[in-house]
Amino acid sequence: MIEAHNLHKIFGAFHAVRGVTLNVDPGEVVALLGPNGAGKTTTVRMLGAILRPSSGYARIAGYDVVEQAREVRRVVGLLTEFPGLYPRMRPQDYLCFFGALQGMSAVDSARRAEQLLRQFGLWDAREKRLDSFSKGMKQKIALIRALIHDPRVLYLDEPTTAMDPHSARQVRDAILELRAARRTILLTTHNLTEAEELADRIVIIRNGTIVAEGTCAQLTRQFLGTPRWELRLATSAAAAVGFLDGLVYIDRIDGECVYYHTDDAHYANPQLVARLTAAGIPIVALNELPRRLEDVYLEIVAGNDRMTARSGMVHQTANTLLADQTTSEMAESR
């Protein structure tokens, strides 16, 4: 549904996007993550046919973003970084205005606006002017604006920013419903928990280049290595150390807890339990330590860890080479 190949965007002397290649299938939710200024918004604007790529190409639902820009804008719903509403308008009028610009009839856009206002709990506020809305309500209106023409592709930039937990839940549920309805969603967010919950795939972008891509599990394994385990005993952990030798790699011991990792948890963990039980050492709990997307993100983006130097650099080097190659190709073609 979204097919981008080697997209570059250059503003004067500033190379904002360098060789982004991205494919998103129908019904897939992809989270585009990255620090401020990484090139996320520029990428989304190119995919929304608002900015023309300097080189490379992109097709959205089969339409070329340069040659068929208006068709692309018709199939895309864009939630911008800032709601940017017209403050003196009322919600229904505002939504019908954008419905009309999308080519909807007045009746259809009014009906659709009512349905969405009800779904997002704003129907009771329909007579109020938008300047009296809270930040969260404005964000919801902006989201409804993106949904008004029932687009096949959605670009959502920080969809739950400034929302209270209940509203954020509503929006996340709506995104899940859209995914179930086979809508393709590109989600840009700094809320990594949200990305983890909603996205089928994560794409991390830095300095205009994609530096990592995959499911949460793939990225975690790739950038944080094998899972870490916590073994909690009823007695001092020092007594158990001898039974673990040659079975797992002990990271540290802390009171009654042993922290370790292993290359093959399916083999090592049952063996470990069996050995300790046989030795009469009571086990209170054995848990895999949770590893969040945030840790992966920080590993990649902040680049402050040994793992980044190992795994991340390999990925980055590959991408840098790709970008350099593309730049030379561009120069040659000119």
Next chain:
Amino acid sequence: MSAGAVRTIVRREVNDTLTDWRILVPIFILTFVLPQLLIAASSIAIDFVGDRGSVVRLIPFAMLLVGFIPASFSLITALESFVGERERNSLEALLSMPLSDNALYLGKLISSLIPPLMSSFLAMAIFGISLRIREPALFFDGLNFEYLVVVLLLILAKSVVMVAGAVIISSHTTSIRAANLLASFVLLPTAAIIQLEALLIIARRWDVLWLAVVLLLVVAAVLMRTGMGTFNREEILSREHEQLNLHHIASTFLTFMREYRPAGTPPEAYVERSFSLRRFYMHELPALLRDYRLPILVALVAAIAGALCGPLLGGFFDRIGQSPGRVGVTPEPNLALGILTGIANSVRLLITALLATFTFGIFSLMVPFFAFGGIGYVAGALAATGSDWMTLGSHSPLQFVIGYVLPHGIIELPAAILGAALGIRIGAAVMAPPKGFTVGQNILWSLAQFTKVWLFVLLPMFVLAGIVQQQITTRVLAALYG
């Protein structure tokens, strides 16, 4: 372009304006209160001045004022049209809609015009009706049908000029503050036009006012064309990345100087490493002249128009010493004066070309217009004395042309036309950049072509013409006139 989309934008924008009390209150006062105040002031003025005739002459101007002040509010809404939306972060949502650039631009332009114009026409109607009721004598003596039509058209044309100019500013600036600062480019000429109109109204020169209407409508059309030609949704959004990079500007200019490529060829596509005078004369100048056919044609038309209109501008040419009374005077040859004249003419051309950048090329059009205008005036004046065009004699137009124009004019006049064409191209650069160029690149490209041709063609031609004027023309004149 979809008319429906334009209508949708216009409806929303007009509704938005009509619900903003910050605009409504002053417009209401100007529409309903100002006409009454002016009528009251007229009555007081008659008593105070004691000369009813003078006040009667001011009535048409009062009506112009009543119409213009509410119309000037169009500047405020137009200046905000794009940059205001950009600052309020609502522009991106609009740009993501499936609208053409032209539809969006026209929607903004029309919506900026409608409320102030409605207010303006309403204010004029209120003024007319109130004057008819309260001061019927002033109404009948001060106003007539032709005047009403002219004023309505003047207000309309001026509003379109202001709005079109303001929308261009709005779509090319990064903040409302910057747009307001640049608004002086619209305000100052408008203020000058109003003063001129006031003088013409008091002098009752309706014929010239009609001409002003036509000129304003032409300027409005040019500005609208410029606005639509240079409007680019991408540039509006990406302007946050732009900064005034003098090094980049200089480097682009030097690239365009280095070799000649047709307009629209991006700087990256230039291959020559250095400028070559031989290449310039042998290949690039002929190519440039081919590509400049249209501006050269425009300059030629201006020259012909100048020659035809010259007799109408006699007073002007008399004042600058180009009068028929001087025909027969044969100056002494002076080589240094010839060189200086050549340099002075080239510098004059340079200045008009630079001014052309800000005036859509109008200053450059004046070069051939006045150069040929002077010839037309003197030749016309000689012909008016009864001399035959085709016979020689001290009062013969033909002898005047052979003696005073041809010897050096054969070099100087083509140089003036070529220089004007280059200037016209500079002025047109902002209106419609060719595909592949931004407005900035287009201006730099045309400035670079002007610089090269001025330096290596026009300056030598003008100096040579100056020398010929002193060394040959003077001798021809001595032979012809004694």
